[in-house]
Amino acid sequence: MRNIAVMLATAGMMVMGQGAFAQDDPNITVAYEEDGRYFTDDGIPTYFVDEDGTVDWLTFSGFRRYHSECHVCHGPDGEGSTYAPALKNSAVDMTYDDFLYTVAAGRENGNSVMPQFGDNLNVTCYIDDIYVYLKARGTDAVARGRPAKKQAKSEAIAEDEDACMG
Amino acid sequence: MKKKLLLTTALLLGSTSMVAANDDLMAMMDDPNQWAIQTGDYANQRYSDLDMINKDNVGDMQVAWTFSTGVLRGHEGSPLVIGDIMYVHTPFPNIVYALDLANDGKIIWKYEPKQDPDVIPVMCCDTVNRGVAYADGKIFLHQADTTVVALNADTGAVEWSVVNGDPSIGETNTATVLPVGDKVIVGISGGEFGVRGHVTAYNIADGSQEWRAYSMGPDSDILVDPETTTHLGTPVGENSGTNTWEGDQWKIGGGTTWGWYSYDPDENLVYYGTGNPSTWNPAQRPGDNRWSMTIMARDADTGIAKWFYQMTPHDEWDYDGINEMILTDQEIDGVERKLLTHFDRNGLGYTLDRVSGELLVAEKFDPVVNWTTGVDMDPNSDTYGRPAVVAQYSTEQNGEDVNSTGICPAALGSKDQQPAAYSPKTELFYVPTNHVCMDYEPFRVSYTAGQPYVGATLAMYPAPDSHGGMGNFIAWDNIKGEIAWSVPEQFSVWSGALATAGDVVFYGTLEGYLKAVDAATGEELYSFKTPSGIIGNVMTYTQDGQQYVAVLSGIGGWAGIGLAAGLTNPNDGLGAVGGYAALSDYTALGGQLTVFTVPN
Numbered sequence: 001m002r003n004i005a006v007m008l009a010t011a012g013m014m015v016m017g018q019g020a021f022a023q024d025d026p027n028i029t030v031a032y033e034e035d036g037r038y039f040t041d042d043g044i045p046t047y048f049v050d051e052d053g054t055v056d057w058l059t060f061s062g063f064r065r066y067h068s069e070c071h072v073c074h075g076p077d078g079e080g081s082t083y084a085p086a087l088k089n090s091a092v093d094m095t096y097d098d099f100l101y102t103v104a105a106g107r108e109n110g111n112s113v114m115p116q117f118g119d120n121l122n123v124t125c126y127i128d129d130i131y132v133y134l135k136a137r138g139t140d141a142v143a144r145g146r147p148a149k150k151q152a153k154s155e156a157i158a159e160d161e162d163a164c165m166g
Numbered sequence: 167m168k169k170k171l172l173l174t175t176a177l178l179l180g181s182t183s184m185v186a187a188n189d190d191l192m193a194m195m196d197d198p199n200q201w202a203i204q205t206g207d208y209a210n211q212r213y214s215d216l217d218m219i220n221k222d223n224v225g226d227m228q229v230a231w232t233f234s235t236g237v238l239r240g241h242e243g244s245p246l247v248i249g250d251i252m253y254v255h256t257p258f259p260n261i262v263y264a265l266d267l268a269n270d271g272k273i274i275w276k277y278e279p280k281q282d283p284d285v286i287p288v289m290c291c292d293t294v295n296r297g298v299a300y301a302d303g304k305i306f307l308h309q310a311d312t313t314v315v316a317l318n319a320d321t322g323a324v325e326w327s328v329v330n331g332d333p334s335i336g337e338t339n340t341a342t343v344l345p346v347g348d349k350v351i352v353g354i355s356g357g358e359f360g361v362r363g364h365v366t367a368y369n370i371a372d373g374s375q376e377w378r379a380y381s382m383g384p385d386s387d388i389l390v391d392p393e394t395t396t397h398l399g400t401p402v403g404e405n406s407g408t409n410t411w412e413g414d415q416w417k418i419g420g421g422t423t424w425g426w427y428s429y430d431p432d433e434n435l436v437y438y439g440t441g442n443p444s445t446w447n448p449a450q451r452p453g454d455n456r457w458s459m460t461i462m463a464r465d466a467d468t469g470i471a472k473w474f475y476q477m478t479p480h481d482e483w484d485y486d487g488i489n490e491m492i493l494t495d496q497e498i499d500g501v502e503r504k505l506l507t508h509f510d511r512n513g514l515g516y517t518l519d520r521v522s523g524e525l526l527v528a529e530k531f532d533p534v535v536n537w538t539t540g541v542d543m544d545p546n547s548d549t550y551g552r553p554a555v556v557a558q559y560s561t562e563q564n565g566e567d568v569n570s571t572g573i574c575p576a577a578l579g580s581k582d583q584q585p586a587a588y589s590p591k592t593e594l595f596y597v598p599t600n601h602v603c604m605d606y607e608p609f610r611v612s613y614t615a616g617q618p619y620v621g622a623t624l625a626m627y628p629a630p631d632s633h634g635g636m637g638n639f640i641a642w643d644n645i646k647g648e649i650a651w652s653v654p655e656q657f658s659v660w661s662g663a664l665a666t667a668g669d670v671v672f673y674g675t676l677e678g679y680l681k682a683v684d685a686a687t688g689e690e691l692y693s694f695k696t697p698s699g700i701i702g703n704v705m706t707y708t709q710d711g712q713q714y715v716a717v718l719s720g721i722g723g724w725a726g727i728g729l730a731a732g733l734t735n736p737n738d739g740l741g742a743v744g745g746y747a748a749l750s751d752y753t754a755l756g757g758q759l760t761v762f763t764v765p766n
Contacts, residue, residue: 064609067623072358073287075727076625082726082755083239083292108283111239111258115287120617145625146569146605165612 027092028139036154037128044096045128047136053149055142057157060150062133063142065126069117077144078137083112091134099131125164188347191301192431194248199708201247204297204342205585206664206705208429209493212587213665214706218713219764220668224682224692227762230714233271235757237261240701240722242583243297243342244662245759246305247707248319253305254759257722258286258293260309264322267709275322277307285311285333288359288616292722294340294701296426296583301345302370312339314352314368326373330354335615336361344427346436346466349376353423357441357486360418360619363458365438367469377469381421381440381457382407388457389469396473396523398551410454410479418613419451420444421458425488425583430504433521435463435472437506439487446484446577447608447621448562454479459487461508461516463523473523478512479552482561483537483606484577484622485512490585493520496593498645507644509586509597511579514541514553517644525551529647531640532580532599534629537573561606561622569607569623576604576626578658578724585703586642587663587671592685594650595642596671598659601629602636626728636729639663639673639681641688651688657749660725661717662703674700674717676725677752680760698756699749701725712763720757721749 030048031041036057038048048056066078066087073084080086091099103123106116117123123130136142194202198215206212219227235241239257246253251274252265259281264274286293289310299306304316304325312331315324330352331337336359344351349367357363363381368374379389388407395402408416421440428437440462443455459478464471478485492507506520513535517527528541537560538553557563559573578600586597604626611621628636637655642648661674669685676699682692699721706715729749 064607064623067625068609068611068620069618072618072620072727081292082722082749084727106287111283111286111293113283113286115284115617117617120614121612122614122618122620146623165610 028135035156036151037157038132045132047132047141049136049141055136055147055150056132057151057153058129059133059136059142060147061126062129062131063147065122066130066133069120069123070130078134079144087134088137091131092138096131100127103127121165125161188431191345194300200249201245201705201707202300203246204243204299204703205426205428205490208431210426210428210490210585211492211494211590212585212663212703213589215667216706216708216713217666217668218708219666219670219715221670221684221691223764224668224670227682227692227694227715227764229694230761230763231271232761233265233759235261235263235718235720235759237720237757238755239720239757240292240294240726241718241720241757242294242340242701242703242723244703244705244718245716246298246300247705248300250709251319253298253300255295255298255307256757257295257720258289258310260295260307262298262305262307262317262322264319277317277322279307279309279313279315281309281311281313282333285338288333288336289338289340289355292724292726294723296340297342299343299345299350301350304370306343306345306350308339308341308343308352310338310340312337312354314343314350314373316373328368328373328375330366331356335359336617339424341424341426344429344436345370346429349466351427351436351466353425353427353438355422355424357420357422357444358618358620359616360420360444360613361422362417362419363422363440365423365464365469367466379464379469379471380407381423381460382411382416382419382455384408388471389464390471395471398475398523398525399545402474406456410456412452415451418444418619419455419458421460423488426490426585428491428493429466430493430520434466435520436466437461437463437491437493437520439489439491439508441486441488442481442484445611445619445621447566447611448480448482449566449608450610450621455481459485461487461491461506461518463520475518475523475525475551477510477514477516477553480562482555483512483573485510485579487511489581489583492586492588492595494588494590494644496645498526505644507588507595509581509595509642511575511582512537512553513575513580514538515642515644515647517647527644527647531597531642531649532575532601532638534574534601534603534632535580561608567607567609569605571605572603572630573606574603574629575600576602577606577624578602578626578728582660582724584660584701585662587665589665589671589685591667591669593643594685595644596663596665596673596685597640597642598661598663598673599638599640600636600658601632601638602626602658603629639683639688653683653688653690657729658725660701660723664704664706664715666706672704672715674702674704674719676700676721676729676749678719678721680704680717680762694762696760697758699726699753712766714761714763716759716761718759721753721755725749
């Protein structure tokens with residue numbers, strides 16, 4: 001599956017949007033949209049990239065939050081650093097629940113330590129944003145750097161954000 | 167003069183061991199056969215009188231011996247050499263080795279502190295440590311978890327230890343300490359976690375706290391005398407550490423103190439710079455945010471500030487002011503001046519009178535710097551000493567949720583902590599620099615103790631319309647405010663430089679090369695690729711009449727995060743993505759000391 005993703009990416013996947021994935025991966029494929037959020041058949045958040053490269057709001061928001069909260073260890077664009085793994089792969093390889101759990105609880109492997117972000121509103125209020133952004137990066141549906149075009153933030157997303165950030 | 171006499175009397179009245187500690191260390195710093203302090207000397211010149219290795223024979227330099235530190239993370243700082251013993255430190259877990267130079271580097275003792283690994287993730291940007299210090303028969307290690315420990319230099323036994331900060335609120339350490347007189351001066355990291363920066367003096371004999379000076383807060387916290395502490399010649403007045411802040415934001419105001427410290431024994435002043443104000447979103451902290459981004463001169467005995475100079479009021483780009491202050495005595499217009507030269511993250515090279523704090527020179531040391539048109543040098547102006555901010559590159563004026571593009575330098579600065587060197591022979595400064603620009607989008611964040619408190623998204627890329635590389639190694643004239651020569655580098659130069667009486671300047675590169683260049687011209691005279699990228703500082707010493715040059719390899723630090731996968735310029739369009747070099751194509755993790763010499 002990963003090889004296919006890479007091949008598609010090199011074949012110009014970035015401008016094609018995610019349509020080509022739609023048949024392939026139930027963890028990626030958009031099944032339905034709800035107030036500007038996109039979900040798979042199993043109700044797992046996922047990204048949406050339009051044919052002209054416009055990304056959904058959460059993917060764009062995830063780009064911003066990732067580069068505020070995560071990139072000081074995990075490097076730009078989910079690419080990893082000299083010591084921390086490339087999260088663009090983790091978001092694809094891990095289940096949504098494992099991803100949430102790891103971010104909330106942290107993990108430790110010798111001198112490699114991931115902190116717990118469970119009580120950090122800048123992370124927890126945007127965890128779906130970060131997750132779908134990294135999934136989009138991991139499948140090369142979104143190129144490195146800032147997504148050029150984005151959907152507007154829906155009212156429902158704005159309300160959820162305000163309620164969460166307090 | 168009267169002050170000096172009083173000081174001398176105070177010294178005489180004090181304990182005799184404190185005078186001895188200072189004299190002992192200063193004699194070692196004057197002896198080029200040893201490397202007694204991370205910064206080369208109190209003046210932070212990183213200059214050695216040794217000339218056995220010189221520009222005529224450095225081409226014949228070879229590796230003499232190597233040592234693996236056993237740790238694979240970013241290795242900053244350098245070893246010390248005291249007599250026949252070399253002291254080598256590592257990143258977290260902050261091991262210290264004492265190596266017997268008279269016995270092929272045999273390990274005399276090893277100290278490995280027990281630290282809670284929970285400190286690792288609250289260290290912004292890797293687990294680096296910039297080395298140990300020596301004084302009074304002790305080796306001082308400032309651990310990642312902010313424990314300061316004094317080790318017996320002969321045995322490694324712990325003589326005392328003290329806890330300087332609280333990692334659970336994001337307080338950590340990466341810096342070395344500065345032994346001065348009967349005190350050890352200690353800083354703190356954590357500006358990206360909303361830590362309020364402070365500098366603390368501990369007694370060298372037992373670790374008891376002597377004074378602590380915060381970077382912002384009430385006058386009693388920041389240790390100023392509102393009448394006599396000056397900013398550009400004017401008294402700072404009352405409440406200067408709170409009256410340029412809104413509400414209680416100063417309590418999580420940043421201004422951390424993780425850089426280098428210098429000391430002028432005649433003035434008894436300690437010099438250092440403070441870091442960025444928290445958060446990176448300027449809209450959340452209206453005002454000048456004093457005294458973040460400030461050069462500070464403090465009395466070593468009392469901590470009371472003599473003068474401040476705030477370089478970047480109301481920072482909008484994360485241009486921490488913590489880089490080293492290099493002290494020199496030079497002639498300007500026929501008059502001998504006591505100078506302080508500082509290469510700031512904001513891209514300006516400052517020259518000040520270090521006694522009075524008068525600003526003499528402020529010029530760009532990388533021509534691509536564009537966020538300011540320059541500093542107002544007119545003492546009669548309302549904006550004296552302030553940089554004129556270019557609206558296009560002002561993340562404050564462009565506002566929250568707006569992506570300001572093409573700002574030079576990037577947040578890592580035209581230069582970060584990697585220290586420059588100065589040669590009194592050429593009167594030039596040798597400066598490792600970054601040549602990187604950025605897009606910066608600030609947005610609202612909430613504060614949680616011990617959690618990142620950043621509030622901006624950044625994209626960094628090599629300076630556009632230049633040589634395509636991400637660094638330069640330059641020679642700087644601090645009186646003219648001009649670049650004398652500039653050597654382009656593919657990656658940021660993240661290694662501390664060393665200048666010697668042999669007319670050679672040494673530095674390391676992120677690919678892992680140790681390079682020697684001609685001090686007069688920058689011409690490359692020698693290059694050797696070590697096992698991993700170099701972010702450590704080059705040092706030199708002698709053993710049995712032979713000169714050695716040594717450097718730590720071990721890629722990491724901020725350079726290892728930002729550059730590992732390479733940089734992309736989002737403004738170049740899709741075609742250029744991946745077009746810039748990735749550090750991971752050149753080097754991998756390591757932890758090694760490489761020692762060079764020119765064989766007889």
